[in-house]
Every structure is written in C-alpha cells, then in structure tokens.
Amino acid sequence: MENLERIRIKDIARMAEVSVGTVDRVLHGRHGVSESSRQRVEEILKKLNYRPNVYASALASNKKYSIIYILPEHEEGSYWSYIEKGIRQASESFTDFHLSIHPLYYNPYTPDSFDACIQEVMAQNPDGVIISPTLPEKTFSLVGELNKAETPYVFIDSNLPELKPLAFFGQNSIQSGYFAGSILMLLAHKGNQVVIFRHIYGGKSEQSNQQQFREKGFRDYMSQHHPDYQILELDIDMKLSTEEKYALLDTFFATHPHINRGITFNSQVGIFGEYIENRNIHNFHLLGYDLLERNVKCLKNGSVHFLIAQQPIRLGHDSVEELSRHLIFKKEVRPLNFMPIDLLTADNVDYYPDILGK
Amino acid sequence: MENLERIRIKDIARMAEVSVGTVDRVLHGRHGVSESSRQRVEEILKKLNYRPNVYASALASNKKYSIIYILPEHEEGSYWSYIEKGIRQASESFTDFHLSIHPLYYNPYTPDSFDACIQEVMAQNPDGVIISPTLPEKTFSLVGELNKAETPYVFIDSNLPELKPLAFFGQNSIQSGYFAGSILMLLAHKGNQVVIFRHIYGGKSEQSNQQQFREKGFRDYMSQHHPDYQILELDIDMKLSTEEKYALLDTFFATHPHINRGITFNSQVGIFGEYIENRNIHNFHLLGYDLLERNVKCLKNGSVHFLIAQQPIRLGHDSVEELSRHLIFKKEVRPLNFMPIDLLTADNVDYYPDILGK
Numbered sequence: 001m002e003n004l005e006r007i008r009i010k011d012i013a014r015m016a017e018v019s020v021g022t023v024d025r026v027l028h029g030r031h032g033v034s035e036s037s038r039q040r041v042e043e044i045l046k047k048l049n050y051r052p053n054v055y056a057s058a059l060a061s062n063k064k065y066s067i068i069y070i071l072p073e074h075e076e077g078s079y080w081s082y083i084e085k086g087i088r089q090a091s092e093s094f095t096d097f098h099l100s101i102h103p104l105y106y107n108p109y110t111p112d113s114f115d116a117c118i119q120e121v122m123a124q125n126p127d128g129v130i131i132s133p134t135l136p137e138k139t140f141s142l143v144g145e146l147n148k149a150e151t152p153y154v155f156i157d158s159n160l161p162e163l164k165p166l167a168f169f170g171q172n173s174i175q176s177g178y179f180a181g182s183i184l185m186l187l188a189h190k191g192n193q194v195v196i197f198r199h200i201y202g203g204k205s206e207q208s209n210q211q212q213f214r215e216k217g218f219r220d221y222m223s224q225h226h227p228d229y230q231i232l233e234l235d236i237d238m239k240l241s242t243e244e245k246y247a248l249l250d251t252f253f254a255t256h257p258h259i260n261r262g263i264t265f266n267s268q269v270g271i272f273g274e275y276i277e278n279r280n281i282h283n284f285h286l287l288g289y290d291l292l293e294r295n296v297k298c299l300k301n302g303s304v305h306f307l308i309a310q311q312p313i314r315l316g317h318d319s320v321e322e323l324s325r326h327l328i329f330k331k332e333v334r335p336l337n338f339m340p341i342d343l344l345t346a347d348n349v350d351y352y353p354d355i356l357g358k
Numbered sequence: 359m360e361n362l363e364r365i366r367i368k369d370i371a372r373m374a375e376v377s378v379g380t381v382d383r384v385l386h387g388r389h390g391v392s393e394s395s396r397q398r399v400e401e402i403l404k405k406l407n408y409r410p411n412v413y414a415s416a417l418a419s420n421k422k423y424s425i426i427y428i429l430p431e432h433e434e435g436s437y438w439s440y441i442e443k444g445i446r447q448a449s450e451s452f453t454d455f456h457l458s459i460h461p462l463y464y465n466p467y468t469p470d471s472f473d474a475c476i477q478e479v480m481a482q483n484p485d486g487v488i489i490s491p492t493l494p495e496k497t498f499s500l501v502g503e504l505n506k507a508e509t510p511y512v513f514i515d516s517n518l519p520e521l522k523p524l525a526f527f528g529q530n531s532i533q534s535g536y537f538a539g540s541i542l543m544l545l546a547h548k549g550n551q552v553v554i555f556r557h558i559y560g561g562k563s564e565q566s567n568q569q570q571f572r573e574k575g576f577r578d579y580m581s582q583h584h585p586d587y588q589i590l591e592l593d594i595d596m597k598l599s600t601e602e603k604y605a606l607l608d609t610f611f612a613t614h615p616h617i618n619r620g621i622t623f624n625s626q627v628g629i630f631g632e633y634i635e636n637r638n639i640h641n642f643h644l645l646g647y648d649l650l651e652r653n654v655k656c657l658k659n660g661s662v663h664f665l666i667a668q669q670p671i672r673l674g675h676d677s678v679e680e681l682s683r684h685l686i687f688k689k690e691v692r693p694l695n696f697m698p699i700d701l702l703t704a705d706n707v708d709y710y711p712d713i714l715g716k
Contacts, residue, residue, distance in 0.1 A: 171709075172709065175705070175706070175708075175709070176706075178705055179703070179705040179706045182703065182705050183703075186544045186545060187544060338709050339709070340700070340706070340709045340710055341706040341709050342698070342700065343701045343706070345537070345540065345541075347533070347536055347537040347540050348533070348534075348537045348698070348699040348701070350533075351529075351530065351533070351696050351697070351698045351699050352698055
C-alpha cells in the first residue's frame with residue numbers, strides 16, 4: 001500500500017534535530033525559534049510537502065469569521081441568483097469553522113443605493129468582502145474604506161484590476177466575445193450583416209463593463225476575420241413592454257430582411273429568442289449568454305442557436321471557498337481565477353446541470 | 359447577521375424533550391432508544407436540517423480506509439494519466455481521515471493481465487474499488503468476487519450498468535458522438551463525405567466500448583440530419599510506424615480528393631493533425647477528443663478544428679471523493695455522474711487549465 005498517511009510532528013522534529021515544541025512554533029508562526037532552527041524545520045516541511053492538520057486545529061479554534069457579499073438586486077432564476085446559490089453552498093461547508101456570511105444588495109439602476117451597502121459594511125466590520133463591482137465609482141469608495149480597515153476583498157463577475165482585489169473570479173470577457181464571434185461565424189450562411197442586440201435602461205446604456213468588453217472582443221474577431229461584415233446595433237430599452245420591444249424588432253427585421261445572425265452580450269437573449277419563435281422567423285441564428293431556464297428553453301426550441309455560459313454557481317462557490325480558506329487557513333489566493341468559456345447547444349446542454357444547480 | 363452557526367446537541371435534546379445521550383445515540387445509529395424518542399429526535403433533526411459535525415467525528419476516529427483503483431497501463435500526458443492525477447488529488451484531501459489509496463494496472467492489449475489485478479484486489483481486501491471497465495469479461499469476474507466480499511465498486515470512463523456499480527463517472531458517450539456530429543457539420547463547407555479515423559491494434563479493432571458508443575451517436579446524428587452523406591472509414595493500426603501510417607493516409611486522401619471533414623473518437627487525433635500539418639493539407643476539418651498536450655498543439659496550429667473534452671481530472675477526483683464520502687461519512691452516492699461535453703477551439707481552450715491540471 002502506498003503510504004499517504006500523515007507525517008507526525010515528532011518525525012519532523014527528529015529529522016530537523018529540534019524539539020517538538022520548536023516544530024509547533026514554526027508551524028503556527030510563533031516567536032521564540034532561532035533562525036537556523038526555523039530554516040531547518042521549514043526545509044524539512046517543504047521536502048515532506050507537510051500539511052498540518054488544518055481541519056482539526058481550525059475546528060478546535062473558537063475564532064469566528066464573517067464575510068459580507070454585495071450583489072445587485074435580482075430575481076430568482078437570474079444570473080445573479082446562481083452566483084448567490086454558489087456563495088451559499090460554499091459557505092455551508094465552512095459552518096463547522098464558525099464562518100457566517102451576510103448579503104447586501106444594491107439597485108444597479110440607482111447607483112446611490114450602493115452607499116447604504118458601504119455604510120453597512122463599515123458598521124459590521126467583516127473579515128472579508130465579496131463584491132460584484134458593476135458600479136466602478138461606488139466600488140472605488142468602498143475599497144478606500146476597506147483598505148483603511150485592512151479588510152480583504154475579492155471581485156466577482158467583472159474585474160477592476162486597478163483597485164487591486166485580493167482575487168478576481170470570472171470570465172475573461174474580451175476573449176469570451178472573441179470566441180462568441182468565431183462560433184457565430186461558423187454557421188454555414190451567406191450574408192454580410194450581423195446585429196448586436198443591446199439592452200439599455202431608461203434611455204441610458206445599461207451595459208456593464210463585462211458586456212462592453214465582450215462586445216470589444218467580438219468586434220476584434222470580426223475586424224480580423226470578417227472585415228467585410230457590417231455590424232448593426234439595435235438598442236432595446238428594458239423599460240418597454242413586450243409589445244413595444246416586438247414593434248422595434250419588427251421594424252428592424254423589415255429594414256434588414258437578409259440579416260441572418262444576431263448576438264447579445266448579456267443574459268437577456270431569451271427575449272429575442274421568444275420574439276423569433278413568436279414571429280416564426282427562420283434562417284436567423286442567435287448567440288447569447290448564460291444558462292437561464294428561459295434561455296435554455298429557447299436553445300431547445302431552436303430559436304437560440306448557441307449559449308455561452310460561465311458557471312455562476314462555481315463562480316460564487318469558488319469566491320467564498322478561496323476567501324474563507326485565506327481567512328481561516330491563511331491559504332494564499334491565486335489573483336486571477338478565470339471561469340471556462342463553455343459553449344452550449346441543444347445537444348450538450350443537458351450535461352451542465354451544475355450550472356443551473358440541478 | 360444570518361445565523362449559520364451549528365445547532366448544538368443539547369438544543370436538540372431540549373426541543374425533543376429527551377436526554378443529550380439519547381440524541382447522541384440516534385445520531386450515531388446506536389441501540390437503546392425508544393421508538394417514540396427516536397422519532398421525535400429525527401423529526402427535530404429533519405426540521406433543523408442538522409448536520410452532525412462529520413469532520414470532527416471522522417477525524418477523531420481511528421478507522422483506516424483503503425481504496426484500490428484499476429486503470430490501463432498508460433504514459434504520462436495520456437488521457438488516463440489525467441484521470442490518475444484527479445484520483446491522487448482527491449485522495450490527498452482524505453489523508454486526515456486515514457484513507458490510503460493504491461493503484462493497479464493492466465495491459466489493455468493482453469486482457470489476461472487483468473487477472474493479476476483481480477488476485478491482488480482479493481488479497482488486499484480493500485474497502486472500495488474504482489475500475490475502468492474497458493475489458494467487460496474481466497470486469498465481470500472481478501465484480502463477482504467484489505460482490506461476494508460486499509465491497510463497493512464504482513466504474514469510471516465507460517459504464518457497464520448491468521454489473522450494477524455503486525456509481526458511474528464519465529460522459530454519456532452516445533450523446534457525445536451525436537453532439538460531435540452536429541458541431542462538425544456546422545462548418546461552412548460543401549461536400550457529401552466525412553471520414554471516421556479508427557485505431558486498431560495488431561489487426562484487431564481496439565475500439566473501447568466508449569468509442570463504439572460515440573460512433574453510434576455520430577451515425578445517429580448523420581442519418582437524422584445528413585442522410586445524403588457518405589461516411590467513410592479508415593482503420594489505422596497503432597503498431598505501424600509513423601511513415602506507414604502516413605502512407606495509408608496519403609493513399610486515402612489521393613482516393614478521396616474532395617473530402618473535407620474527419621472525426622476520431624479517441625484521444626489520438628494528434629496523429630492525424632500532425633499528418634495534416636506535415637502534408638500541408640488545407641480545407642480539411644478535423645474533430646477529435648481529449649485535451650492532451652499534443653492535441654491542443656494541433657488545435658492551436660489549426661490542424662484540428664475542434665476538441666471535445668470530458669474533464670478526466672474531475673472524473674478521477676469525483677470518483678474518489680464520492681466513494682470516500684460514502685465509506686467515511688456514509689454519504690449516499692448518485693448512481694450516474696455524467697461529465698460535461700466540453701467543446702474547445704483554439705479560442706477558448708486556454709480557459710480549461712483544470713482539464714490539463716495547470
């Protein structure tokens with residue numbers, strides 16, 4: 001049998017020719033060890049790839065940890081709800097280690113609602129914070145406070161690297177858009193037009209950083225590989241009724257009768273898929289983002305041809321897991337944690353149940 | 359703050375109006391509890407969604423667990439080496455729980471080499487076994503012995519459901535082949551021929567169950583969506599030298615000058631990609647399986663257009679994790695654990711580092 005059992009502290013002490021107490025002090029980063037003893041012990045530990053029994057010592061500790069996560073307000077079944085599901089799943093596996101986790105929400109359309117989140121974070125003084133930084137200026141204010149308090153924070157979904165988070169968890173948005181372009185252009189169709197369906201809110205562009213980066217990646221792909229293509233844009237205000245949205249789309253398709261490819265860079269592709277089903281449009285191929293139930297339905301009905309997914313449950317889960325390990329076990333955290341760029345069609349979507357948390 | 363802290367046994371005792379000792383006996387499945395007390399305690403536990411501190415109790419236990427895994431002999435960098443990597447990674451996280459894990463290997467081309475594995479398993483009498491059942495008859499013999507000893511076993515990579523494993527971990531091979539067909543046929547090319555490159559060994563078909571199922575799925579897709587297509591086959595004996603393989607391929611391409619699509623159902627697509635690069639063939643598009651370094655190189659060079667991956671590290675990891683949790687924590691195991699059917703191109707492959715274990 002291969003010996004994968006743990007090395008004991010007294011074995012290390014023997015090998016390093018120091019006392020058990022010295023090994024214990026080195027392991028726990030305490031003072032009272034000569035530099036030469038410390039070096040000898042650390043060499044042995046490295047050689048043995050020694051893992052102290054972190055579970056047992058953390059379990060025995062009475063220290064409590066708290067994490068606050070800040071997300072946009074959202075509905076059940078939305079992209080954000082899956083991120084939140086992952087956050088909660090991961091936090092449960094740390095309850096034995098006295099970790100508590102607390103949500104705060106802001107309204108992405110009224111940025112000042114983020115101020116209450118900042119105040120609440122400062123009042124609670126948590127051990128760590130997880131933030132979706134969709135509002136860069138507000139995030140900047142919060143981060144200033146967190147840095148003063150020396151509270152670590154991680155960004156999820158979109159990154160603001162200049163704010164130096166402990167870590168980022170999300171997709172490489174530019175590459176994701178580039179990949180989206182390459183897939184949409186695979187389809188065996190003639191033509192030289194593609195449309196970007198954009199969402200705006202109350203007349204203003206509602207595109208997040210992430211959607212802007214995806215669009216940039218898409219345009220990079222098109223200019224490199226299909227410079228002859230015309231890229232059209234249609235902005236749809238989310239405040240409109242379905243009838244008003246459909247009227248805009250009717251006008252668009254009447255004006256561009258030969259267009260056969262479309263793309264959206266957020267999770268709302270289902271609106272367009274449903275329109276295509278409703279109007280019985282054929283020979284129009286649509287690519288969108290995120291495995292929401294509504295989008296998957298369109299995928300299976302054939303009105304959406306491709307979905308790109310980014311595993312929001314895993315994203316939420318990993319952000320909590322890494323931050324918790326950092327807080328509880330002092331684990332080093334990898335700064336950039338890119339999610340896969342998963343391509344789903346009607347034929348493989350059933351094998352991604354974990355994305356929808358099934 | 360949301361209260362995610364653990365409920366204590368004495369809280370449960372108070373609510374169920376029984377003693378702490380009674381709760382403890384119910385939690386540990388011991389005798390000496392009246393039926394009515396047991397029911398009251400179990401109701402409370404259910405209501406509270408109580409998780410006993412399984413880590414702490416398993417850590418405190420001195421029970422040792424051993425798992426044997428049986429794989430085909432393989433080289434570093436092969437598909438099987440990634441499965442093994444996942445197995446080892448997962449086993450490390452259970453070392454604190456006194457789990458040891460031991461490999462056995464057989465030569466897939468000399469089935470009788472599996473007999474030594476069977477003998478070794480019976481001699482060691484492990485607590486659980488993980489098997490890649492590429493040799494159905496030999497697996498049948500082993501399973502007979504395991505059933506006598508009441509030793510649980512899980513299958514990985516390919517399934518033999520009639521042998522009733524505790525669980526299966528792997529891809530749905532038929533659906534994977536169906537998906538492969540749908541993707542290969544996306545490409546905007548004329549023609550009515552596609553070739554299946556097959557590997558045989560010493561004149562005999564070396565196709566595993568899994569490859570046969572993938573081919574079946576592919577043929578299903580083609581007959582449903584492209585019944586006009588001619589599906590050619592080219593068997594390549596793995597015992598041949600590279601020159602001999604290339605000579606066969608030269609003859610094939612000379613005979614079929616207009617063919618522009620090819621597919622392989624195992625991880626050896628790199629051989630064909632390298633041939634295409636070597637012969638400077640254009641306008642031929644190839645789909646293969648598995649993110650091996652060699653295949654990824656072809657993907658980036660453009661000689662392989664698509665790779666389908668099935669996350670072998672995760673596959674190996676999950677099989678050990680689930681079997682260990684079953685053995686140590688008595689956790690119920692889901693019988694069918696299908697891996698995703700991941701589609702990789704040169705543009706998204708860099709975001710699957712975990713498949714290659716980077």
